[in-house]
Amino acid sequence: MAVEEDGLRADARANRDRILEVARKALTHDPETPLSAIGKAAGVGQGTLYRHFPTREALALAIYREEINALAALASTLLQKHPPLEAFRLWCAQLANSSAMKRGVAKLLQGATSEDDKRETYEQMVLAVRSLIAACEAAGAIDTGANADDVLMLLGVLWQLPSHPGRDSQSARIIALIFGGLGAKD
Amino acid sequence: MAVEEDGLRADARANRDRILEVARKALTHDPETPLSAIGKAAGVGQGTLYRHFPTREALALAIYREEINALAALASTLLQKHPPLEAFRLWCAQLANSSAMKRGVAKLLQGATSEDDKRETYEQMVLAVRSLIAACEAAGAIDTGANADDVLMLLGVLWQLPSHPGRDSQSARIIALIFGGLGAKD
DNA sequence: ACCTGAACACCGTTCAAGT
DNA sequence: ACCTGAACACCGTTCAAGT
Numbered sequence: 001m002a003v004e005e006d007g008l009r010a011d012a013r014a015n016r017d018r019i020l021e022v023a024r025k026a027l028t029h030d031p032e033t034p035l036s037a038i039g040k041a042a043g044v045g046q047g048t049l050y051r052h053f054p055t056r057e058a059l060a061l062a063i064y065r066e067e068i069n070a071l072a073a074l075a076s077t078l079l080q081k082h083p084p085l086e087a088f089r090l091w092c093a094q095l096a097n098s099s100a101m102k103r104g105v106a107k108l109l110q111g112a113t114s115e116d117d118k119r120e121t122y123e124q125m126v127l128a129v130r131s132l133i134a135a136c137e138a139a140g141a142i143d144t145g146a147n148a149d150d151v152l153m154l155l156g157v158l159w160q161l162p163s164h165p166g167r168d169s170q171s172a173r174i175i176a177l178i179f180g181g182l183g184a185k186d
Numbered sequence: 187m188a189v190e191e192d193g194l195r196a197d198a199r200a201n202r203d204r205i206l207e208v209a210r211k212a213l214t215h216d217p218e219t220p221l222s223a224i225g226k227a228a229g230v231g232q233g234t235l236y237r238h239f240p241t242r243e244a245l246a247l248a249i250y251r252e253e254i255n256a257l258a259a260l261a262s263t264l265l266q267k268h269p270p271l272e273a274f275r276l277w278c279a280q281l282a283n284s285s286a287m288k289r290g291v292a293k294l295l296q297g298a299t300s301e302d303d304k305r306e307t308y309e310q311m312v313l314a315v316r317s318l319i320a321a322c323e324a325a326g327a328i329d330t331g332a333n334a335d336d337v338l339m340l341l342g343v344l345w346q347l348p349s350h351p352g353r354d355s356q357s358a359r360i361i362a363l364i365f366g367g368l369g370a371k372d
Numbered sequence: 373a374c375c376t377g378a379a380c381a382c383c384g385t386t387c388a389a390g391t
Numbered sequence: 392a393c394c395t396g397a398a399c400a401c402c403g404t405t406c407a408a409g410t
Contacts, residue, residue, distance in 0.1 A: 012374060034402060045376040050404065150360050153347070157339050174336050181367035198393060220383060231395040236385065 143183030
């Protein structure tokens with residue numbers, strides 16, 4: 001009767017979820033928390049942690065996947081409720097604020113094209129940016145010809161900004177710079 | 187009679203130089219080369235390596251410091267020989283091509299403001315960008331009010347680009363985007 | 373089919389002994 | 392004043408034994 005959404009046995013799924021929950025808190029507090037400490041805090045053996053997430057990177061990816069999925073989905077939502085350029089701006093602001101992931105995912109945007117699960121996550125983000133660009137172009141709100149990969153690369157610096165007093169205003173300035181590069185008509 | 191340029195004993199200086207030389211090759215080949223392997227390859231004991239460079243980051247910083255100094259110095263050289271906007275463009279192109287450092291220094295631009303030696307290196311780069319911006323503004327070649335930290339942050343992605351077939355053209359596109367954001371008149 | 377936890381390997385860090 | 396290299400500590404990874 002148990003619903004097995006992903007073919008995992010119930011206890012395995014429970015372990016997986018518990019690891020993710022513990023790891024999210026631990027890694028946002030200190031990105032270099034020993035995996036052994038996470039395993040212990042989650043109450044699972046070393047082997048269990050390692051089987052679910054073969055590497056530290058795989059663990060980080062699993063943690064942030066939901067958050068990235070939500071961001072990607074947000075693009076079309078915003079496009080339905082707002083004029084294209086406004087939607088794009090709101091999306092960028094949201095991206096800058098999704099500080100939970102911070103530098104954890106910055107690496108994804110770097111060597112992104114290597115492994116499969118990385119590529120998949122990265123592609124979602126590119127598609128979101130591409131749809132926002134396309135809508136703005138169609139509305140004549142920005143110049144044509146912008147490359148989604150390039151823009152995402154630049155937006156990626158918003159995740160690399162250290163958290164300091166002027167962080168929010170710096171984000172705003174950087175977004176304004178990028179929109180200027182896109183030829184945004186405001 | 188020995189000239190001690192930095193107060194180091196002759197053998198200590200020789201060791202330091204040898205470590206840097208070996209480390210440069212090893213780390214550009216594989217950024218995660220064990221420090222112990224570098225020590226062995228340089229023919230020094232573990233303790234010697236560790237005393238000269240207390241952390242992996244300190245070693246990387248020492249390696250790239252010359253290269254960064256050269257880049258920073260290049261700004262004023264270019265400004266003397268070319269119109270401001272042209273100088274800025276050439277400088278960015280050079281920055282994109284200084285691939286020897288690649289991702290090694292990308293971290294510097296992130297949490298840059300933490301330790302002292304990092305800050306010093308980072309400041310050099312900011313000053314270079316600031317001088318280029320100021321010259322362009324004075325010549326009316328770009329809009330006024332751009333923030334050097336922001337621009338350097340964006341230029342930093344040029345160091346994060348993975349090396350793939352279209353890398354050079356992507357660099358050029360990204361630079362063009364940034365210059366568009368600056369309001370460059372071409 | 374999945375878990376545990378001891379065992380192993382590796383690497384960064386220290387430090388007593390040397391020159 | 393600087394170096395060596397063995398010793399230590401820590402952490403990622405594996406695997407035989409369990410349920």
